[in-house]
Structure formats: structure tokens, C-alpha cells
Amino acid sequence: MILKPRLEDIKNIGFYLGRIIVGLGLTMLVPILIGLAFGEINPTLDFIIGIEITLIFGLILQKVCFTEKDLNWMQGMIVVSLSWLVAMALGAIPLYLSGHWKSYLDACFDAMSGFATTGLTLTQDLDHLPYAHNLWRHLIMFIGGQGIVIITLSFFVRGFSGAFKMYVGEARDEKILPNVINTSRFIWLVSITYLILGALALGVVGILNGMKSVNAFFHGACVFMAAFDTGGFTPQSQNILYYHSLPYEVLTVIIMILGAINFKLHYHIWTGNRREIYKNIETVTLFITIMITFLITAVGLKQFGVYSQAIVLFRKGFYQLISGHTGTGYQTIYAAQFINEWSDLALVGVICAMALGGAVCSTTGAIKMLRIGIIFKALKEDLKRIMLPERTIVIEKFHHIKKVFLEDRQVRSALLITLSYLVLYGLGTIIGMFYGYPFLNALFESTSAAANVGLSCGITNVNMPAALKVTYILQMWTGRLEFMSIFTLIGFLVAAIKGK
Amino acid sequence: MMRKPKVKRQKAKVHNNDFIFYFYLVLLTFSFLLLPFICSAQPLSSTELIKNARQYDGKTVVYEGEVIGDIMRRGDYAWINVNDGENAIGIWLPNSLVKETSYTGSYKSKGDVLEITGIFHRACTEHGGDLDIHGQAIRKTSPGRQIQERLNPGKRSLAIILLGILSLVWISTLLKRK
DSSP: OOOOOHHHHHHHHHHHHHHHHHHHHHHTTHHHHHHHHHHOOOHHHHHHHHHEEEEEEEHHHHHTTTOOOOOOHHHHHHHHHHHHHHHHEEEEEHHHHOOOOOHHHHHHHHHHHHHHOOOOOOOOOGGOHHHHHHHHHHHHHHHHHOHHHHHIIIIIOOOOOOOHHHHTTOOOOSSSSSHHHHHHHHHHHHHHHHHHHHHHHHHHHHTTTTTTHHHHHHHHHHHHHHHTTOOOOSSSTGGGGGGGOOOHHHHHHHHHHHHEEEEEEEEHHTOOOOHHHHHOHHHHHHHHEEEEEEEHHHHHHTTTTOEEEHHHHHHHHHHHHHHHTTTTOOOOHHHHHHHHHHHHHHHHHHHHHHHHHSTTTTOOSOOOOHHHHHHHHHHHHHHHHHHHTOOOOOOOOEEEEEEEEHHHHHHHHHHEEEEHHHHHHHHHHHHHHHOOOOOOHHHHHHHHHHOOOOOOOSSOSSOHHHHHHHHHHHHHHHHTTTTTHHHHHHHHHHHHHOOO | OHHOOOHHHHHHHHHHHHHHHHHHHHHHHHHHHHHHHHHHOOOOBBBHHHHHHHHHTSSEEEEEEEEEEEEETTTTTTEEEEEEEOOOOHHHHHHHTTTTTOOOBBEEEEEEEEEEEEEEEEETTTTTTEEEEEEEEEEEOOEEEOOOOOOHHHHHHHHHHHHHHHHHHHHHHHHHHH
8 A cells, every 4th residue: 555645744855855955046156256256247137036036945945844853765865856856947047047048948958967967958159158157057067966965965954864865865875984964075075176176277278278367267167067077068169179179188088087986986095095996896897898988989980980090089089988988978079970970880889988987976977887897796706606516605706995795785786777777778769769860869869868978969959859858857867866766756756646 | 259258157157156155165164163162152151061071171161150269379370269150160270360350259249250261171180180170361251349238127126026035035934933
């Protein structure tokens, strides 16, 4: 028998959702300050309206649903899944008010793409976008990459035991420090430290490239936020091609890889345990999958003679591949070039890389390296069982911060999530094909959306069907939260309708 | 006696016709030879160039659009990015040609619209495989300008009304706590 949710459940969910909304609203102060600094009157007003609506909504929710009770698992999961939808709807308000998005749905698409660190965009006339809006696009990637809930836990919450439930709901099942709030704060410490260093480095390269110093540092900060959070937005419409600079490409590759590494690994590197990089199952798997997918891509590019020189083939092929593998979506070629010039084999290489993703507890999306490593280890264990004498006890181990014995529970979980991702990629592909797009194009765009990558072969544009925009929004949301909190929300809604 | 001049006249007429025929033939041949140059004198769109990059690779093209973002000087040359409303393409130009550019497109300015004649590269080996145009000549077809931003009264009124509502909600929250 399904039990109908109680009023207490709804009140608890509403109260904590209200808290997160207020926290999110306060982040709009940053673009307001930027708008004032650059003397942008109407863009500043867009954010004042945005922050007001967000705070009104958040405060009313907190007042109406006031409770002192803590969250249980179900409520925590629902708060997370709903907070991402509400963040999209509220974060899209200032974008829509700017007039650079054709419809509110398009603004929602970009807001979800930003929060989920995807990078697909429907912005109109991006090259004339105000600084305030451009910063907001990148800031929501920075917030979403770390996690909307994490920012609230880090800065706006003094501590409650329900925090861990929300932390897990946001696809982070690994605690770096014993306390989840301290873990959140550590994640922000890492991110902000890298932000300062990365923005400075990109800013200096920008100046050396001939950019005005204000623009160089503004672009530096924006590009860092999107690269480290494996997002993929850029302040200009040409993406990374705008800069025409090898040092810029090298720096962004480094930042993308840093973003694809587990925060737990960052902690160990910071605390002096550098050997962990070479031993960790995730970094080893990442290295192997990069090599394999790059080999596929390079052979595909060579077959068609896409690039006449090996160095050019490496520069173009490796950049798009790393960008896809880390889930960033930065491009140094035009979207149409993927389809018009790259061979099917090269595209398959990039699609595989996008589908695999980076490390768990990082800012990337997709299946992720730990799961791939575990599945591979399980396969190895089963092969050993078949090949060795029956009496042999086969034990498989892997190194992830410490030595871990492979258990069926881990394998089951890894396989379930992998299967869920494959279904999600497939569903988006079928819907894309339903609207008349060829199989490979539809698969490419669907994988890019669901794995929160942002590389595009040209399907994502203002004129694509509204239903496909909604499909990609749902894929980005589901892919970022890794299913569990979304399944819980669906279960909750079913219980609300059918429960007794 | 009377017929001879008529034959001569007829022969002259035949010669005239031949001349006109050959003249048209030569003209037609030259027209065909000049056709690609005449065609390329019409600006091509960025979508056309990107879509048919192999076809235009290494050819002289004319491209027109608004200069956006920064002018990035690199030694004797500079990069400008020119947006025709569909996409922006990087143009590699000698510094001397960039001098004409006064405005570049941003939120606060409309950039100069330039007509660029240059060699199109699908994957420029000089620039790491980038799709670009090496500009040889530019012409400003429309000058840029500063954009004067005017306060949107509708947005201002909405912001004030929402501020009032927010204050009321906030006060009511504080009252309940007390």
C-alpha cells in the first residue's frame, strides 16, 4: 500500500526549499555589484527584480511551512530535486528580462544548462550581452558545479543533521571531512583558491593575447568558473575559438582536468599525499579512457584527412576530446564542423568520452570513472572465477584513497547508475530522431545534454522544437542529480496521487 | 555588272556577322573566367563558409559583419572577430588595416561593420587548425557607435513594487519570530 504524504512532509520540504531559495537569491548580489561597477542600468534592474522575486518566494515558503523538525531521507532527496527546478525557474528571470532570450523557456534552458554545468546555450546575440548577465551565466555554473545545496550548507546554514541527506541527494556520496558542512566548506575553499589562481593566469594570458585588461580578467574569471566546473559557457559566441591562442587552450585543458578530479583527491594532494594521483582507481581509469577515446577520435580524423598536419590533428582532436571527457563542452571548432567535417568514427570517440565523464565527487556529469573502474574490476573478478580452479577464493581490490575490497553492493550500484545513464542517453536520442534528426547527431546532442557536457553538433539552437528543449532540460537535470533524488520525487508525486 | 557589288556587300555582311559572333564568344569566355571573381565579390555568410568550408578553403572570399569584442594585436598583425549575425569568424589582419576600426561590438557599443576581402582557411595550419580568414583588404561599410542606455521605466516601477512586497514579507517574518 502506498502512503499518501503527510502535511508534515510537505511543510518540511517547503521550509528547507525556502532556505535554499533565499541562499540562492543572495547570490544575485554579485551580478548586481558587477552591473553597478560597469554602469549597466537596466541589467542591474533585471537582477534587482530577480533577487526580489526570489527572496519573496523563499521567505513566504519559510513562513508558511515553518518547522523545527529535521529532514528525513525522502524529504532531503525531494528538497534537492525541487531546489534545482526552482533555481532554474528563478535564475532564468534576470536572463529573460534582458531580452537576449527569445522566450522564458529558452531562458530556463540556459539557466538549467548553467546550474547543471552543461553549457548548451540558446542565447541571442551573446556578443552584446551585458557584463552582469554574462557573469550570472558563469556564476550559476560555479554554484551548480559545487552544488546548489552545498552553497547553502556552506554559507547560509549553521548546521543540522538533515544536511547530509541533501548532500547525498546532490550526487555527492563521499564525505571529505567527518562533518558534511565542513566538507562543503572545503569544496568551496578549493574552488575559490583555484578561482583566484586560474582567473589571474587566464587574465595575464588574455592581456598577452592583446585583450584589454578589464576584459582579460573578466573573461579569465568567467572562463575559469565554466572550465573548473566543467560547464562550457564562454562570454563570447565563438567559445574558446574567440581567443585564437594556444596558451589559452593549454590553460583551459589544465583547468578542465582539475575540475574532473574528485574533491577528495584534491584534499589528499593539498595535504601532501601526491602519490594518490598515480594509485587512485579514478585517475588511472581516466587516463586509460582518455587514451582509448583519443585513439578512436584520432583514427577517425586521420581516415577522412580532416587535418593535414599531425600537430593540428592533435590540437583539435585532443581539445574537443578532453572537453567532452571532462564534461566541459568548450569548443575550438564550430558546431557544424563536427557533422560536416569530422568522420563518424571521430564523433563516436567523442560521444564515448562524453558518456564516460570524470570523477565522482567532482563537478563533472555522466557515468563517472569510479563506476567504470568498479565494473571493469567486477568483470576481471568474474573472468578469474571462470578461469581459476573452483576452490580458489577470488578477491578483487581497488585503490580509492584507501584499499577497498570489491563488494557486490558496489558493483550493483555502479551498474544501476550506468544503466540509468545509458537509458537516459537513448531516450534523448529517440526523441531527437522523432523530430527528424539523424541518429548520430541525435545521439551526440542527447549524450551531451544528459552527461552535462555542452558540446553541440548544431541541433541546439533557438529554432529547435520546444518539446526537444524540454527534453534536454529534463536530461540535464536528471543527469546532474544522478537519478536517485529524481526517482524519489517521482515516487512522492505518485504517492500523493495514488496513496491512501 | 550590277550583281558584283551585291556579292561584295553580302561577303562584307558575312564578315561582319563572323566578327560579332567571335566577339560574343570571346566576351562569353571572359565572362565565365571572371565569374568566380564576380561571385566572390558578393559577401558570403558565415554559415555558408562554415557549411561549405572545404569548397572555399584557400580561396579569396568577401565576408561582411560587425567587429565584436577585443582587437587582439599580436606583433605586426592582429585578430579581430567579425559577426555577421549568424556566427563570428576570426580575421587575421596586418595592424595597418585594423587602424580603421574605431568601435567594437559590446553591450555599450555597436561595432563597425567591415567588408573583408581575404583568404579563407578551413583549418589554418598557421593558426593551429582554426577556421579563419587572412584579411587582405577591409572596407568600413557602416561605422559603429556608442549605445546610450535609457532607464526602462517599466522595470523601475516593477522593482519598486516588488521592494515594497519584499519589505512587508520580511517584516511579517520578523514579527512572527518575536
